[in-house]
Amino acid sequence: MMNRKDFAEILNKKILILDGGYGTEFIKRGYKEIPAEILNIRYPEVVYNLQSEYVKSGADILLTNTFSANRKKLKELNYEEAFEKVNVKAVEIAKQASKGKALVFGDLSSLGEYPKPMGLLEMDEAIDEYYQQAKVLFESGVDGFIVETMTDIKELKAAIYGIRKVTEDLPLIAHMTFEENGRSVTGTSVEIFANVFNDLDVDVLGINCTLGPEELLKVFERLSLSTNKFLSVEPNAGKPVFDGKHLEYKMTPEIFGMFVEDYLDLGVNIIGGCCGTSPEHIKVIRNMVKRRPKKIVKEIPIMYSSRTILNKFHPFTVIGERINPAGNKKFQNEIEEFNFENVIKRANSQKSVKAQAIDVNLGIEKILNEEHFKQIIIELDKHSSLPISFDIQNIGFLETALKEYPGRPIINSSKLSKKDLDRKLELIKKYGGLLIVLALEKEILESAEERLQLVLRKWPYIESKGITKDRIIVDPLVLSLAANNDPNITLETVKLLSQNGFNTTMGLSNLSFGLPNRNYINAAFLSRAKGKGLTSAILNPEDEFLMNTLNGNLLLDKNIVIPSKVEKQDELTEKILQGEEGEVKRIIENQLKEKSPLEVSQDVLGKAMEKIGDLYAQGNIYLPELLLAAETVKPIFDYLNNLIPESQNDKKAKVVLATVEGDIHDIGKNIVAAVLRSANFKIVDLGKDVETSTIINAVQKEKPNILGLSAMMTTTVGKIEEVVNELKKLSIKVKVIAGGASMNRKLAETFGCDAYAKDASEGLKICKSWVNLNS
């Protein structure tokens, strides 16, 4: 058995290879009529052979052949009675096939029916299904678990809760599957997946299935930027091709392997293949992994989420307070009778006025039961609500709601008493999320300093539970003005907490209970608190005056960018660098409405290319980028040249280029030609393996400003000297610049050249210095 610490140590040192496809391989091997998992008991040798091949190909982790071996799925296939046997046998086969060289991870996936609201399954049922399967796998001796190909975040949560109920000691990999747009079919984005699972008790986050390695790369990059957990990936072997009979994945192992390094660059720790991949693919992956894992530590902002909405906590989070039936008998009755119409309406209206989260406080907990809380969360989820702040007093109800919640919640709130803290910290550890703590243990403390000291005193205890500061929000306590409380104590507390690096929130409306013009008072107080560092508030987002005041404050803090109409600097250069030929053409066509073709060629396109040439010469872009730019403008220059009368079109500095006799490879010289062309030189390219006499004739005929010669081999380099001597003999005046693999500065001097350039960039600089292009 592998403990989590050991596993983490391995992952810090080494990139692990997962195995490849199972279902598609079994079909390829002639077993398409029988569910893949049933092979474990009917044809164990088939599973054993495939897994042995994976180990031979270099897989470090074998997955048990139990992808659909949960009880629910097997029941649908009429194999329920084989549930235990299939799973036990799967571990046995994998262990044998691993021959001690690979880890064996228990493989779990979807139950075939989502938990509510996406399906009809109760969350507890879903958790239990996973618990049952994980228990058998665990008792059979797996080294860890992987949950893969999950499309519903809630179902994935159920799997994690179920597995962690069995054991907290084994490594656990959690995968979702996403479309090319980075969202799962149930609307969860990659970032939300990371946001939710960063808190949960899993070791590795990853993505598998649906996309091939090329399409998956962009989605994976988004995951990589959103988590500091270990990362894993299993792409499909490209896009499936349907020939009218079967689906086939045709991407060859080599093409698949071509992308492996891109994943390594993004910090992947575990890489394998999904549908359509075979032992051959794994062999190539193994071959392409030639380095240690790249550790990239990301600064991840504090965020919270629902199933489909992810919001940043900073600069300020508005938590809408309006789902609170206190004092509203009708609303209370509706909730009691499971009529949540009003709850949904209030959730939607707060969303429409740009609240970022909604506080759910049903108040009347004594007359409600667990079912109310479960249903309300399911209903809100169904209507893709904002992220929720759970204002629930009864700990059992709170846990029910959290278990049911698909996103990363805010829990509102805990006192600083040990008993309350322990319970709430346990909940956020288990279900994830942010916790609001009140600056209060038993009684309300009089001064700001006392409140701060209380928080500071309790802080080490919170930290000892493994909770970091970015998961805690402190409420300094807002008391009613009408009861003669001093609002400055609250403001001062906010200031002290902020100075000590704590995020803060407050129930703003408490301040003005029972007073006239409440919104003015609330707005003024919010302004002051914001000035002291307040980072969030529970308030009425439908109070326009209040929200405008808040936005004014944010603007003063430079947290809102005023939309401006500043045009993007030099769109043309940008589009050329991006290789967007159509866009460049469009810009040029527009210019032609006002300018002559010659002006456009020289002053617009020519200038843009000159700028790009400068960027290259200064080392601000790479050579291939310059070449891409040159390729992009070439047809457009040709088009413009056709419009320019011949008489006007000959004012450029001219360069004759040649690769000398004997050299049959002229890529370097071609690059120089492209680079010089892009800087507006007129190029006469004589090609490769050019005899000295041909070069001399061309110089006499073309009368260039510069002659560029290239030699690659030690055995051909002497030809450059031959050309220079011939030029001298004939008294032909031309600047000679030499380059190529076998040339160097000393040789160029010895041969009598005017300059040596080590590469195209240097060549460009020298040619520019020789020729005043503007003359």
Add this chain to the structure above:
Amino acid sequence: MFFIEITGGEIFIKIYIPETYEIMPQKKIYLLRAGFNGTKFQINDKLKEEINKIYKLGLELAQPKAICDTYKIETIPTELIPKSFQGVNSITFFVSTLGYEIDNYISNANTLSSMLMDAWASEAIEAFNESIDKKLRKDFGKGTRRFSPGYSDIDVRKNWDIVSNLLKTEIVVVNKETGIITPRKSTVCMIGWYDE
């Protein structure tokens, strides 16, 4: 796969046609050779596409092949033995190539594509040689570093002697005057072995 010839009980490799993955260069090195020196800036999407396109095309166009033979030191002309090989008992000579299709592409594509292909193929032949190198070391044990004419004390024109007189192969052509090998993406290499 190997085609193995057995002569007098001694086993050596004659023709070697690799698995495709053996000529797959690390993308990082391919990009480095193509002029992406370092990670200063983000490569734009259009270029990424081009980079991958060339990689795929390279795998399609390459026809990798190697001819390989091992000779007892006393049977080898002394002018073919580098000074640094002192003390070896035998030398394996091999010539490896990616074939003419890559050359044709480089000659006919636009500058960007041909430059990328040139970079890719240079690294692909290197990956290929690395793979042969590894396999040989497995068979022959302790050896020298891989060496090619044109470096140190062996003239580049010795390529001709090795290809025409020793290996007697036509998978590449060497210009006797310059030592230039065609196809362009070909190399002549040798490794000396210390073990009996």
